[in-house]
Amino acid sequence: MFEAARKFWRLSPQERAVSIEAFVAVAGFSALCRLAPRTLPMILLRRLAASHDTANADRLTVSRVTAAIRRVERSVPGTTCLGRAYAGGLMLRLRGIPSVVRLGAKLAPDRPFEAHAWLECEGAAVLGIDDSTVTDFVPFRSRT
DSSP, X not given: OHHHHHHHHXXXXXXXXXXXXXXXXXXXXXXXXXXXXXXXXXXXXXXHHGGGOOSOOOHHHHHHHHHHHHHHGGGSTTOOHHHHHHHHHHHHHHTTOOOXXXXXXXXXXXXXXXXXXXXXXXXXXXXXXXXXXXXXEEEOOOOO
C-alpha cells in the first residue's frame, strides 16, 4: 500500500491528475458493466463524448491515457476488460480523440469460448490487447 502511494506521489502533477481520472472512470464503468443493462455503458460513452471527436489522435495523449488506465486497473476491485475499454474510450473522446471499444472472442476448437474487450484508436489496438494477441481474437460486428 505504501509503495503504491509512494509511486503515485513520484508522478508529475499532470500524470497524477490523469491517474485519478482513470481510477474514477475505470471504477465507474466497471460497476456500470456489472449492474446496468449491457447497452447502457455504450450509450453513455457515446452521449458523454460524441461532440468532442476530432480527426487525428495525438500519440502522446493516447499513451498517457492508456498508461494511466494500466496504472490504476489493479487498484479497482472487480475491474474487467470491458470496464477498462469503456473508461479509456471516454477519456480519449473527452480529449477529442475518437476511439472504438471492440468486443471479440477467441475461436479455437480445442479451447472453451473466451470473450474479450479492447480499445482501438485509428484502427490500432491501444488498450486491452497487444499486437501479438490481436490476431487471436475475432471482433464481433461493431455498432459504433
